[in-house]
Amino acid sequence: xxxxxxxxxxxxxxxxxxxxxxxxxLERAIVASGxxxxxxxxxxxxxxxxxxxxxxxxxxxxxxLPNTAGCYTATEAVKLAxxxxxxxxxxxxxxxxxxxxxxxxxxxxxxxAATEQLVADGFTVLPYTNDDPVLARRLADAGAAAVMPAxxxxxxxxxxxxxxxxxxxxQSVEVPVVLDAGIxxxxxxxxxxxxxxxxxxxxxxxxxxxxxxxxxxxxxxxxAAGRLAYESGRIPKRFYALxxxxxxxxxxx
Amino acid sequence: xPDVSVNGSPARVPAGHTVADLLRAATxxxxxxxxxxxxxxxxxxxxxxxxxxxxxxxxxxxxxxxQGG
Numbered sequence: 349x350x351x352x353x354x355x356x357x358x359x360x361x362x363x364x365x366x367x368x369x370x371x372x373x374l375e376r377a378i379v380a381s382g383x384x385x386x387x388x389x390x391x392x393x394x395x396x397x398x399x400x401x402x403x404x405x406x407x408x409x410x411x412x413l414p415n416t417a418g419c420y421t422a423t424e425a426v427k428l429a430x431x432x433x434x435x436x437x438x439x440x441x442x443x444x445x446x447x448x449x450x451x452x453x454x455x456x457x458x459x460x461a462a463t464e465q466l467v468a469d470g471f472t473v474l475p476y477t478n479d480d481p482v483l484a485r486r487l488a489d490a491g492a493a494a495v496m497p498a499x500x501x502x503x504x505x506x507x508x509x510x511x512x513x514x515x516x517x518x519q520s521v522e523v524p525v526v527l528d529a530g531i532x533x534x535x536x537x538x539x540x541x542x543x544x545x546x547x548x549x550x551x552x553x554x555x556x557x558x559x560x561x562x563x564x565x566x567x568x569x570x571x572a573a574g575r576l577a578y579e580s581g582r583i584p585k586r587f588y589a590l591x592x593x594x595x596x597x598x599x600x601x
Numbered sequence: 602x603p604d605v606s607v608n609g610s611p612a613r614v615p616a617g618h619t620v621a622d623l624l625r626a627a628t629x630x631x632x633x634x635x636x637x638x639x640x641x642x643x644x645x646x647x648x649x650x651x652x653x654x655x656x657x658x659x660x661x662x663x664x665x666x667x668q669g670g
Binding site: 374432 | 627636637647663664665666
């Protein structure tokens with residue numbers, strides 16, 4: 349169990365719903381992942397009504413974490429967060445304020461401004477941030493309920509490009525650290541947890557996998573295994589070998 | 602008969618039409634679940650939908666949950 353903004357969560361995996369081929373594939377992936385929290389976006393309604401995404405989420409019995417994907421300014425992101433609170437009756441928000449179209453990396457200045465505003469407006473703010481330990485501390489100081497650094501650009505599947513900074517972030521803030529974006533496969537998620545992250549948020553790695561439910565299950569085990577390894581204390585790395593079998597009693601042959 | 606914009610498309614609504622009327626026409630319900638409304642860029646609280654009238658030139662955004670990371 350771990351705590352995010354005062355909520356007890358059993359699973360340390362947060363699943364993004366973006367990129368799933370069908371509602372059925374998404375539902376199977378959510379169930380297989382064991383997650384208790386999934387992200388959704390807020391977009392213009394289709395002719396014919398709200399559609400079935402919330403039904404899928406409700407059937408799975410998981411909580412909704414709205415995001416502000418696609419926002420480039422603090423003003424836009426704050427408005428979208430208020431709309432999400434109205435639509436989903438939750439004050440939780442995955443705050444995304446993007447600064448660059450090609451990398452989709454966060455705009456630090458706008459992100460901090462939006463965090464300050466939304467905290468003042470009573471939101472539980474979970475900002476998607478860069479792998480910058482100083483910015484992470486600034487966000488936590490501004491009242492963010494967690495910090496969510498990118499391992500690599502969204503949807504890139506490049507894994508964790510700067511593991512040392514992720515470890516530094518874990519040391520620079522008290523709030524939970526959620527590795528968000530860049531995960532490509534199970535070993536990336538395990539590494540995030542071994543570095544000390546409290547949870548992993550991923551979407552594309554599961555939803556765009558050839559078998560989303562299979563990859564969701566792999567991520568479930570990877571996150572659990574990585575956390576257990578982190579808590580269990582890995583051995584130090586050595587330059588030369590250290591025999592595990594004692595030399596004493598070795599026969600002369 | 603004010604001319605307004607709904608999700609970026611021009612629409613003509615009857616005089617006295619409210620946000621709730623617009624939602625009933627668009628979704629079949631005056632208060633659909635999982636929906637948020639912005640009027641000229643500002644959120645309209647759910648409780649205010651039945652009493653918020655539409656005027657000439659208003660920009661309405663009707664939003665709902667979509668898949669997203």
